[in-house]
Amino acid sequence: MLNEAVTTTRTEDYVDHRSFSEYLDEISEKHRDLYDLLDLENLSDDRILPYVAEMNAASWVFEGNDRGGRGPAWSGVQKNADNRSVGMTSLLRCFSPHYDEIPGPEYKILDVLGGSGAVAHFASTLGPDTPTVFTADLSNHMMSECRARHLPYVRQSAARSLFRDNVLDGVLIAYGSQLLPNDVRGAAVREAWRTLKPNGRLVFHAFEVGSGIARFFDEVIHPYSRTGHPHAHYTRAEILDLFSAAGFRDLRFFEISDPFTLRGGSPEEARTHAILHLYKGYDLIKLAADEGEIEPVLAPLAERILGPIAVERDGHDYVATVPRTALVAVGIKA
Numbered sequence: 617m618l619n620e621a622v623t624t625t626r627t628e629d630y631v632d633h634r635s636f637s638e639y640l641d642e643i644s645e646k647h648r649d650l651y652d653l654l655d656l657e658n659l660s661d662d663r664i665l666p667y668v669a670e671m672n673a674a675s676w677v678f679e680g681n682d683r684g685g686r687g688p689a690w691s692g693v694q695k696n697a698d699n700r701s702v703g704m705t706s707l708l709r710c711f712s713p714h715y716d717e718i719p720g721p722e723y724k725i726l727d728v729l730g731g732s733g734a735v736a737h738f739a740s741t742l743g744p745d746t747p748t749v750f751t752a753d754l755s756n757h758m759m760s761e762c763r764a765r766h767l768p769y770v771r772q773s774a775a776r777s778l779f780r781d782n783v784l785d786g787v788l789i790a791y792g793s794q795l796l797p798n799d800v801r802g803a804a805v806r807e808a809w810r811t812l813k814p815n816g817r818l819v820f821h822a823f824e825v826g827s828g829i830a831r832f833f834d835e836v837i838h839p840y841s842r843t844g845h846p847h848a849h850y851t852r853a854e855i856l857d858l859f860s861a862a863g864f865r866d867l868r869f870f871e872i873s874d875p876f877t878l879r880g881g882s883p884e885e886a887r888t889h890a891i892l893h894l895y896k897g898y899d900l901i902k903l904a905a906d907e908g909e910i911e912p913v914l915a916p917l918a919e920r921i922l923g924p925i926a927v928e929r930d931g932h933d934y935v936a937t938v939p940r941t942a943l944v945a946v947g948i949k950a
Contacts (some may be wrong), residue, residue, distance in 0.1 A: 629918065631719050632760040636664050638809075639690075647768035649724070650750050651826040654749055654770070655780045671754055671773060676797065677843050678755040686899035687757035691732035693897040697741045700791075703821075703874030703942060704738045710819040710946050711747065711786040723747040723785045726811065728774050729792040730806065732761035736768070747786070773804035779811040787812055790821030794833070794847045799826045802858055809862040812949045818864060821874075822850040824943040832921045836914075840903040855945045864947030883927045883934045889924055890936035891915050 630636040636659070644651045679685035693699065698832060708718045711725065721744065728737045730751030739746045751762050751769045762769035772778045774789070774796055787808040796804055808818045823830040830849040838845040854870055859867050878893050880886030891911045895903065904910045923939045 650768040653783045675754045677759045680776045688836045689899035691761045694734045697738045706872040719747045725786040727788045733767040775800045775809040793822045805862045825849045829940045840900040842899040850868040859947045865950045866948045874942040879933045880889045886934040886936035
C-alpha cells in the first residue's frame with residue numbers, strides 16, 4: 617500500500633497536480649508544435665515515472681514556501697515583461713547569424729532554465745515576428761505558472777531533455793545557470809547539442825567569477841535569502857571546456873549589459889521599486905526586521921557591489937536601472 621501511494625503521488629505530480637500523460641494530452645491540443653518535438657517513443661510510464669519522482673525529490677529552491685523554496689517570490693516579480701528587457705533582447709539577438717536581429721516565428725528556442733516563462737513572455741510582447749520560445753524548468757511551481765499563463769512548457773531536468781535529437785533551432789541556458797550542480801553542467805550542454813539541429817546555436821548566459829553580480833550573490837543573496845545561494849559561478853575556461861567537450865564550434869565570448877529596470881511616477885518611487893525588486897525577487901527575508909528597514913539596508917549594499925542605481929526620465933515615468941553585467945557564450949553545433 618505504501619508503494620502504491622507513493623507511485624500515485626509521483627504520477628499525479630508532474631505539473632500542477634497533473635500526471636505526465638495528462639500533460640501530454642493537454643499540450644497535444646494547445647501546443648502542438650511543442651508536442652511534435654518530444655521524444656514520445658522513450659516517454660513510456662516505466663521510464664517517465666522514476667524521472668518525475670527524481671525531479672520531485674530534487675526540486676525545492678523554486679518551489680513554494682511550504683517546501684522552503686522561493687518560487688512565489690521569484691515568479692511574482694517576473695510578471696512585468698520589461699524588467700530585464702535589455703538583457704533579454706541581447707540574448708534573443710544571439711540566435712541570428714550576425715547578432716543584430718531577433719529571429720522570426722519559425723525559429724524554435726528551448727529556454728532550459730526558463731522559470732515562469734519570463735523570456736517567452738517578453739518575446740511575445742515584441743509582436744508576431746519573434747521566435748517560438750518553449751519554457752523548461754525543474755520546478756513544478758514554475759511550470760504551473762507557465763501553464764496558468766498559457767505558455768508552451770515542459771517540466772524537465774537540464775541534464776535530461778525530453779526532446780528528440782536534432783529538432784531545435786536554438787537552446788538558451790540563462791538566468792540560473794549557476795544553480796546547475798558541477799556534475800550536471802556538462803550533461804546540460806551535451807543535451808543542448810543533442811537536441812539542436814545541425815548549425816543550431818547554444819546561447820549560454822552566466823555570471824563570471826569575480827564579477828559584481830557574482831559577488832552580490834555571494835555577499836547578499838547567499839546570507840540573506842530564504843534559500844541561500846551556495847553555488848559556484850563560472851570561469852571562461854570552464855565554459856570553454858563544457859562547449860568543446862560537447863562538440864560545439866565557433867565559440868564566441870562577450871559581455872552584455874543585463875540590468876534590472878523598474879519604473880515609477882517619481883525618481884524616488886522608481887528607485888524604491890528597484891530596491892524592492894531585488895528584495896522580493898531574491899526573497900531576502902533575513903536582511904531586515906521590518907519593511908521600513910529594507911531600502912536603507914539593501915540600497916547601500918547593492919550600490920557598493922553592483923554600482924550606482926541610475927534614475928532617468930522616460931516620458932511621463934522615471935526608470936531606475938540596477939546595473940548588472942553578464943557573460944555570454946555562443947556555440948554552433950558542428
